[in-house]
Amino acid sequence: MxxxxxxxxxxxxxxxxxxxxxxxxxxxxxxxxxxDACEILVFFPDQLTKQQESALERQGKASPRITITRDTKTSKIGGDKGPLIAQAVVRCKVNGGKVLEVWKGNPSHLPELQLADxxxxxxxxxxxxxxxxxxxxxxxxxxxxxxxxxxxxxxxxxxxxxxxxxxxxxxxxxxxxxxxxxxxxxxxxxxxxxxxxxxxxxxxxxxxxxxxxxxxxxxxxxxxxxxxxxxxxxxxxxxxxxxxxxxxxxxxxxxxxxxxxxxxxxxxxxxxxxxxxxxxxxxxxxxxxxxxxxxxxxxxxxxxxxxxxx
Structure with a gap:
């Protein structure tokens, strides 16, 4: 390159x-x-658990540069036949304005990332x-x-x-x-x-x-x-x-x-x-x-x- x-x-x-x-x-x-800000996209089919809501709230309070976008789209593990789940995706801008997906997983695991600091x-x-x-x-x-x-x-x-x-x-x-x-x-x-x-x-x-x-x-x-x-x-x-x-x-x-x-x-x-x-x-x-x-x-x-x- x-x-x-x-x-x-x-x-x-x-x-x-x-x-x-x-x-x-x-x-x-x-x-x-x-x-620039860092974005958390949250996809969930119905509603988030208390643990997931708490994790998202902590991220939002941790830094004004973290934006959280919620979407009630269906998220599945293992394709169309997998179970419905909530999923968070962390995205950041990198060189040339390209948006890079850095991490995705259960929203309750966000605190483990040390995202804000x-x-x-x-x-x-x-x-x-x-x-x-x-x-x-x-x-x-x-x-x-x-x-x-x-x-x-x-x-x-x-x-x-x-x-x-x-x-x-x-x-x-x-x-x-x-x-x-x-x-x-x-x-x-x-x-x-x-x-x-x-x-x-x-x-x-x-x-x-x-x-x-x-x-x-x-x-x-x-x-x-x-x-x-x-x-x-x-x-x-x-x-x-x-x-x-x-x-x-x-x-x-x-x-x-x-x-x-x-x-x-x-x-x-x-x-x-x-x-x-x-x-x-x-x-x-x-x-x-x-x-x-x-x-x-x-x-x-x-x-x-x-x-x-x-």
Whole structure:
């Protein structure tokens, strides 16, 4: 599968605003991009049990980013001859706006998913709010040698990139203002999730749904995360070259030429956080994102990204 090429063509990638934006992609995303919601579809033929209703109520209260849609369609196990049952389906948006079915099962089992939050996602939130530019999440495989190798590779590149990269010029000028007191740093870190960690069931399931074949073959999965928990891509460790680490880091650390979230690569992890209050305080000024309609009808633009994987 082709991921990042030397010529990434995205319709309307250059901003339509009169003033250029010099804010790094990771910081623009942190201050302005609102994360997508995660949806629970509930199909049931008659009525839900008290346990199922309780489980759904808990999910709805756990995060404002979880939407619940009920449908009284018939759901059967084993085809048309199976018994009537209630079934929940958890769906999330991934790259390109595609909707991915992450999990399905009895609604009463939803709490076991850790859908709304988990220790790893809490740590990602903490690091992004304290100033990390990118948190590189590593979902470990059963192969300890590969796990150690990918973490060492990332650490080595971070040291080189920290000395090499610089923030874009012009930050703070009109059109490139910062609104949060979060430190603006070029700082990168690695966070690991152990294979089969029961507290990370939902996150692990989501990532392995995207790159399941590589993971089953023993490859750790690597995810660069920025902004408000936006995952740029899920990358098997054997495809993550030094050059690709550099390319993606340079891309996220460079000036945000496209201010519309929907026209940038990536997808949002479900993190239960009041990002606006954390960033700007209860009464602080909240910057507005560039409305999508302002960049419609713009001609396609070409963004040059150094060669990566094919």
């Amino acid at each position: 082709q991921r990042f090429t030397s010529q990434l063509i995205i319709a309307g990638l250059l901003a339509a605003t009169a003033q250029a934006c010099n804010i790094p992609v990771f910081r623009y995303a942190l201050e302005r991009w609102k994360p 988990s220790p790893a996602r809490q740590e990602i939130q903490r690091r992004l709010l304290k100033g990390d530019s990118i948190v590189w999440l590593v979902l470990e495989s059963e192969d300890e040698k590969k796990n150690r190798a990918i973490k060492q590779q990332l650490d080595d590149r971070f040291q080189l990139l920290a000395d090499k990269l610089q923030l874009p010029e012009g930050i703070g000028l009109p059109g490139s203002e910062l609104f949060s007191e979060t430190p603006l740093l070029l700082q990168f870190s690695t966070l690991t999730i152990a294979a089969n960690n029961p507290e990370e069931v939902f996150l692990s399931t989501l990532l392995t749904k995207i790159e399941g074949s590589a993971y089953r073959n023993g490859e750790p999965l690597v995810v660069p995360i920025f902004g408000r928990g936006r995952a740029l891509e899920v990358i098997p460790a054997n495809e993550l070259s030094d050059q690709l680490i550099d390319d993606l880091t340079v891309f996220l650390s460079g000036a945000c030429s496209c201010q519309v979230k929907e026209r940038n690569p990536g997808f949002d992890l479900l993190i239960t956080a009041d990002w606006d209050t954390e960033l700007f305080g209860a009464d602080g000024e909240i910057p507005a994102d560039t409305p999508l309609h302002q960049q419609q009808n713009q001609p396609p633009a070409t963004l040059t990204i150094p060669p990566g994987r094919k």
